[in-house]
Amino acid sequence: MFNYIVITPFFPSSNSFRGTYLLDQVKAIKSNSNYNLLVIILSxxxxxxEGEYFIEGVHCKTFKIIDFPSFILPSxxxxxxxxxxxxxxxxxxxxxxxKSIIHGHINYPSLNFLDFFSRKxxxxxxLQHHGLDILQRNTGINIPFLKSFQNKLILKRFIKxxxxxxxxxxxSSVVKNNLIKINAKLEDKIYICINGVDISKFYIQKIKKNNNDKFTIGCVANFWKIKDQMTLLKSINILKTRGIDDLNVKFVGTGETRKKCIKYANKYNIKCDFIDQLKHSDLLSFYNQLDLFVLPSIDEAFGCVYLEALACGVPFIGVKNQGIEDVIKNDLKKIQLFKSGCxxxxxxxxxxxxxxxxKIEFDNKYKIENTVKKLLNHINPNE
Structure with a gap:
């Protein structure tokens, strides 16, 4: 019998590494408990x-759900x-x-299946919430009047x-606050579990950096407006105009604002590398080539990449009032956080x-085995 079932709309497979953090979390749950665990992917x-498969020792099965495109009429x-x-x-x-535990990820459609298990x-x-957009208002259909109707349906069902x-x-605490804004009754049911780091995958390598003595800054994120890579480029340009010309920026990601960023970098002769994507396993060597990691995202629930970089010995800069602020020590906030868009x-x-x-030390309490142990203790405090 499977006594710990994970329900999720995305999970890594041989064809995709989307949801890699979930794989790390599931592996940590398995290794720090006696649960017989199964992942059910809602596709x-x-x-x-891929139907049924195993990945890094995790048993996965796929359930196909019937739905309208872009879940126009959710549920x-x-x-x-x-x-x-x-x-x-x-x-x-x-x-x-x-006695089973059902662990769902993302509101829709996981909430419907959690409701089934609870009643049955x-x-x-x-239910684990990974983003600030709890109700997925920024996904789905883009036609305004249909979007408004869709949002009302999702909100009504979530409240229920x-x-x-x-x-x-x-x-993070900002995700918790967003949950409470939607349904204040949930406050006592919310547990904050920081996205921990698997330090067997992310650590300081004993290798020489091959950046030709340039100060190398890394940024890993999709090129969306909310990730705001342009703010990083404009900041680099300010430093360049002040005579600091030995900076190199390495971007990883694709998306709608990428061409605009490339155009800006070329116009002002900013030394940049634009990498489409990296396998999760290649991020270790990527981080270890950096001197600094910067993600200027203005809508970041947490951002695993910050702590991954830090575990590799690379300090980071983020934006104020975002999820990552939870893990930054008070005396370091003045050098690690900046006002959005400034x-x-x-x-x-x-x-x-x-x-x-x-040098900013990685705090071992953010190792994924430690964050998961605390989560498991919260789920079953008597075990």
Missing amino acids: PFLAKS FFNKINIKRFQKFLKKNYIKVNS FSCKTI LSDLITIHVAV IINLSKLIHHFYSNKI
């Missing part, structure tokens, strides 16, 4: 999937999907009882079902790290 009905097919899901459980010999088996249910969840897990402020912080050899 769109027509999407290609419209819920009754049909739940009936199909019960057959799926029976066919795959997945037995659940009141009276077991503990967990979220109270029934045993524990809501937020990856290029002058950011340029000063970069110059501070450039001019001084500042």
Whole structure:
């Protein structure tokens, strides 16, 4: 019998590394408990999937859900999907009882399945929120009047079902605050679990940096407006106009603002490398070539990349009032955080790290095995 089931709309496979953090978390749950664990991936009905597979020792099965494109009418097919899901459980010999733990990720569609498990088996249910957009208002359909209708449906269902969840897990205090704004009744049910780092994957390598003596800054993020890579480029340009010409920026990511950033870098002759993507396993060597990591994101629930870089011995700079502020010591906030969009402020912080050899130690309490142990203790304090 599987007594710990993870429900998620995304998880790494041989064809995709989306959701790599979830894999690290699941592995940590397995290695720090006696649970027999299974991951069930909720995949769109027509999407290609791997069905049943194992990845790094984790057992995964795929359940295809019926839904409209861009979930225009969320939960419209819920009754049909739940009936199909019960057959799926029976066919795959997945037995659940009141002592089982069901750990879902992302509000929709996971919440519907958590509700099913809660009502059917009276077991503990967990819903983990990874972003500030709890209700996924920024995803789905883009037609304004349909989007408004869709958002109302999702909000109504979340208010109705979220109270029934045993524990809501937020990856930072800002995510917790957003949850409370939506449903104040959840405050006592929310547990903050920082996205810990697997230090077997991210650590300081004993290698020489091959950056030709340039001060190298890294940024790993999709090129979306909210990630605000342009603020980093403009800050570098300020330093360049002041005679600091030995800076090199390495960007990893793709997206809508990438061309604009490349155009700006070329126009002002800013030394940059634009890398489409890296395998998660290649990030170790990437971080170890950096002197500083900067992510100027203005809508960041947490940002695993900050702590991954720090675990590799690379200090980071982030934006004030974002999730990462939870892990920055008070006396370091003045050199690690800047006001959103303030290029002058950011340029000063970069110059501070450039001019001084500042070492910031990685705190072992953010090792994923430690954050997961605390989570497991919160779920079952008597075990």
